[in-house]
Amino acid sequence: MPPSAEPTVERILRRHGFEEIGEVPAVPAAGALRYRRAVTLEPGGEPWYLRSAGTDFTLLPRPWLRRGLRRCWSLGRDLDEDGERDGLLLAQAVESKPAEVRRLAAALRQDLAGAVTGLRLRTGREHGQASLWLSAHLREATRD
Amino acid sequence: MTDALHHQALVAAGLLAPTGVGSGITAWRGPGLQVVRRMVGTFLDRVATVAPPAETEHPFLDPHDSYHRVFPDYANVYRLPEPDRAGWVLRADNLHLNSAWLRRTGHRGPVVTTGGLLRTMRGSGSPLFRERYIWPAVQLSHLLPAGTGEETLLAYRSVLERTFAAFGLPALTIAVDAPAGYGETCHLTVSCLRDGRPTILATTYLMARRYREALGIDGELVDIGFTGKVLALAAMHHHDRFGLGLPSALAPVHLALLPHGGPGGAELTRWADGLSGVRTASAPPHEAAFRRRRAERTLLRSGAPVAVGLPRDDDWRITRRGPFRRDRLPGPPTADDLRAELDGYDRRLLAAARDRFDRGLADLVRGACDGCVAARTIPVYGRIVPRRPLPCAHCGSPGEAVLLSERGRFY
Numbered sequence: 001m002p003p004s005a006e007p008t009v010e011r012i013l014r015r016h017g018f019e020e021i022g023e024v025p026a027v028p029a030a031g032a033l034r035y036r037r038a039v040t041l042e043p044g045g046e047p048w049y050l051r052s053a054g055t056d057f058t059l060l061p062r063p064w065l066r067r068g069l070r071r072c073w074s075l076g077r078d079l080d081e082d083g084e085r086d087g088l089l090l091a092q093a094v095e096s097k098p099a100e101v102r103r104l105a106a107a108l109r110q111d112l113a114g115a116v117t118g119l120r121l122r123t124g125r126e127h128g129q130a131s132l133w134l135s136a137h138l139r140e141a142t143r144d
Numbered sequence: 145m146t147d148a149l150h151h152q153a154l155v156a157a158g159l160l161a162p163t164g165v166g167s168g169i170t171a172w173r174g175p176g177l178q179v180v181r182r183m184v185g186t187f188l189d190r191v192a193t194v195a196p197p198a199e200t201e202h203p204f205l206d207p208h209d210s211y212h213r214v215f216p217d218y219a220n221v222y223r224l225p226e227p228d229r230a231g232w233v234l235r236a237d238n239l240h241l242n243s244a245w246l247r248r249t250g251h252r253g254p255v256v257t258t259g260g261l262l263r264t265m266r267g268s269g270s271p272l273f274r275e276r277y278i279w280p281a282v283q284l285s286h287l288l289p290a291g292t293g294e295e296t297l298l299a300y301r302s303v304l305e306r307t308f309a310a311f312g313l314p315a316l317t318i319a320v321d322a323p324a325g326y327g328e329t330c331h332l333t334v335s336c337l338r339d340g341r342p343t344i345l346a347t348t349y350l351m352a353r354r355y356r357e358a359l360g361i362d363g364e365l366v367d368i369g370f371t372g373k374v375l376a377l378a379a380m381h382h383h384d385r386f387g388l389g390l391p392s393a394l395a396p397v398h399l400a401l402l403p404h405g406g407p408g409g410a411e412l413t414r415w416a417d418g419l420s421g422v423r424t425a426s427a428p429p430h431e432a433a434f435r436r437r438r439a440e441r442t443l444l445r446s447g448a449p450v451a452v453g454l455p456r457d458d459d460w461r462i463t464r465r466g467p468f469r470r471d472r473l474p475g476p477p478t479a480d481d482l483r484a485e486l487d488g489y490d491r492r493l494l495a496a497a498r499d500r501f502d503r504g505l506a507d508l509v510r511g512a513c514d515g516c517v518a519a520r521t522i523p524v525y526g527r528i529v530p531r532r533p534l535p536c537a538h539c540g541s542p543g544e545a546v547l548l549s550e551r552g553r554f555y
Contacts (some may be wrong), residue, residue, distance in 0.1 A: 022172035024165060024277060025204045026222075026234055026262060031166025041234070042223040043264065050224075067162040069173075077204050084203045 009089065009138060012111045013073050016104060018091055021059070023076025025051045032061035037080060050079035051088065055122035055133035059092040062127045070094050078137070087138040089116060098123070098130040105132050115139060150338075150380035151271050157388040157446050159375075160271070168269035168276030170372070175396045175446065180280050182394050183375060184258055186310050187282065190303040194296065195286070197254045202241040204259070205232040214240040214358045220264045234262045239351075239367055242285035243359040253286035254366075272376035284368040293350040293364035297329060300368060301529055304333045304346050310393040311378045312493035314501040315345055318526030318547045327367070328352050331529060334547065336497075338380045340504020342547070344555055345377065346370035381497040382466075389465045390447035391493050392486040397425040399482060400443035400463075402453030405431035412454045419479045422486075449489045450482065466492045505547070511535045513543035525549035 010020070027033040029047035036054035040047055049057075059072055073091035077084060091108075095101050105121050112119060116136035123132050154160045159176030172180070191197045208223060208230040214237075215221075221236040235241075238257045246253055260279030269275050288296055301317045308315045315335045327349030335345045351365040359365070375394070382389045392398055399422050403409030409429040416424045425448065427439030433455065440451050440463060451463040452473075460473035466489055477485070511534030512522045521538050528545040536543035 020174040020177060021161060022177055022279065024169060024171065024279075025260070026277075027169065028166045031169065032163065033165040039224055042225055043219075046222075048222075061163060061165060063163045064161060069161065079205060084205050 008115045009112065012108075012115065013091065016071070016108065016111075018071040018073045018093070019069065021072045021074050023051065023074045025077045025079060027051075032058070032063075034058040051077050051090070052080045053078050053088055053118065053120075053135050053137070055120050055135050057090060057092070057133060057135075058126065059090055060094050060126075065094055065127060065129075073134075075138070085137070089134070089136045089138060091132075091134040092126075093132045094127060095130050095132075101130040101132045108132075108134060112136065149383065150376055153379050153383040153388040154272075154376070157390075159388070159447075164271065166276070168265050168274070170271050170275060170277075170279070172279070178396045179375060179390070179394050179447075180258075180372070183311070184256070184280065184282060186393050187303075187307045188256060190307045191254055191256065191284065191300075194299045194303060195252075195254055197256050197284070198249075198251055199256050199258075200242075200245055201257055201259050202235065202238060202245070204235045206235050206241065208233050210240060210244070211236070214355065222262055222264060235259060236261055236263055238281065238283040239285060239355075240359060242283060242367075243361060243365070246285065246287055247360070252288075254284050255286075256282065256284045258282050272372040275372075278371050280372050282368075282370050284366070286366040287361065288364040288366060290363045293366065294329065296366055297331060297348060297350055298530065300348055300366060301331060301333075304348070304368070304370075308333065308335060308345055308374065309494060310391065310490075311374060312382055312391040312490065312497050313345065313374070313377055314494065314498040316505075316547075317348075317529040319529050320526035325352050326355070332526060333370075335377060336501045336504045337377070338500060340500045342505060342508065342549075342554055343373075343377070345374055381500070382493050384465060384468060386441055386465070386468075387445040388447045389444070389449060389493070391490050392449060393490070395447045395449060396423065397443065397446060397448040398423045398450065398486055400424075400440060400448040400451035401426035402436050402440050402443075402451055402455075402461075403427070403429040404436065404453075404455050405429045409454070411457075412452070415476045419482060422479060422482050450485050452477065465489065466496065508548045509545055510537040510548055511543040512537065512546045513539060513541040515539070515541065516543070517546070522546070523548050523550050525554075 027049050034057055035049040035051050036056045037050045037052035071093040075089050078088035101123050105123055119136040121134050158173055161171035161173055165171045188197050211233040222234045225231040242255050258280045260277055261281045262277050265276040305315050313335045315333050317331050317333050320330050329350040331348040332344050333346040334342050336342050347369050349367045401412055401416050403412045430436045449465055453461045462473050463470050512524055513536035516522050516536050516538045517524050524546045526547050532545040534545045
């Protein structure tokens with residue numbers, strides 16, 4: 001199995017209270033995770049999402065929040081329209097206070113700047129609370 | 145098939161997320177990813193006794209044509225159609241990808257990959273036992289000169305049994321007729337559930353000619369596969385009133401430290417810093433005994449086999465599991481003392497699981513002769529590997545040890 005994220009990125013995210021979860025490259029639309037790229041799979045014409053870059057995703061299902069898992073990240077595939085690429089970092093945080101999410105976004109933007117490319121951050125609301133979404137590629141990533 | 149306790153123990157230990165993320169899709173947390181890396185690492189160490197392994201990971205989008213060429217009849221896959229093209233299969237097997245990797249790199253193998261596999265699923269899943277997204281899916285491929293396959297298969301039998309023994313799981317190997325003509329020879333590595341019923345941990349194939357031809361391979365090809373079911377089974381066997389108690393080969397933490405609030409707390413940390421090869425985690429210092437006990441429960445629940453505390457200066461205490469026991473120590477244990485503790489713990493786990501295994505399989509391992517097997521007088525699932533002479537339980541003629549299964553195949 002591939003090693004975990006480049007240590008700098010892992011260290012930064014851990015310092016900000018994020019926990020790693022395993023990459024799931026494809027999820028059914030009826031499931032608890034969601035990615036930006038929606039596709040229709042055969043058999044059955046079933047709607048699924050493929051793990052892809054962009055900040056329109058859900059990495060934290062609501063039941064996890066009740067168990068204290070409020071900040072997580074995963075590292076893995078970017079299955080976008082151009083093909084398959086490794087080293088896509090996705091992270092999400094859900095907090096009760098919007099100010100905390102804004103502070104976290106600013107800190108991550110600054111801390112990750114040297115370690116990733118294509119960094120995108122968005123703040124908004126999910127599960128009725130303030131949320132942050134982060135998408136970026138590790139600098140070491142190479143196209144297959 | 146499974147009891148819910150093993151899943152609860154894995155969730156409580158922080159290895160799995162509290163809920164899945166879709167039917168048949170389990171979400172792994174950071175400590176769980178560490179445990180999987182250790183599981184694969186232990187396997188690779190044992191594989192190295194046969195030949196130095198390479199590790200790789202394949203793309204998730206698998207061109208439909210290359211998949212279909214090798215698996216023309218398999219319908220349990222998800223496809224992503226593309227206009228005017230055959231499109232993609234979402235990775236459903238690693239065999240053809242491993243073979244292509246071996247061809248591309250000129251490596252003979254073994255090559256090991258851990259990438260997840262996505263398969264369609266009828267009915268409901270059972271976490272880590274029956275899943276739609278099968279992760280980890282460990283798959284080994286090894287190219288061999290013609291005529292050496294059977295001998296190498298026996299070497300891998302030992303690799304698998306020793307790997308699973310390191311996880312506290314006893315196992316035996318049986319040779320069966322390969323399902324769907326997949327292999328010329330098929331070995332199943334069999335362990336047992338907590339109630340003693342047999343279950344399959346790994347499959348090993350000497351690939352059939354039609355697959356070798358489809359893969360463009362000269363000589364022979366060994367294919368080995370096992371999944372996260374191994375960890376589910378370990379959790380099923382190895383939990384106590386605190387929760388999961390992982391064998392030391394897998395445990396994210398070997399030793400839980402329980403410092404008190406005074407200067408002795410720092411002493412405990414200094415002592416632990418000097419322990420090489422022992423993974424430690426410390427609870428926050430607590431003056432109150434009930435808080436230290438609560439911290440101990442939390443750390444033991446994460447799978448740690450041993451805890452050491454200093455409730456007062458110069459009062460060294462140890463907590464052992466399997467079975468649970470608290471004892472005073474004459475002084476700070478050395479790294480060698482702790483490794484001996486961990487070895488003893490691993491031996492106790494394996495012995496307890498072996499006891500269930502022996503009791504569960506006692507009535508299922510019997511002698512059978514070729515005549516009674518051919519006449520289906522005895523419901524034989526597979527022949528024990530390596531061959532062991534045993535008189536036939538039905539007619540008394542010379543025979544060999546076999547594993548019976550009244551209810552046909554089990555998984």
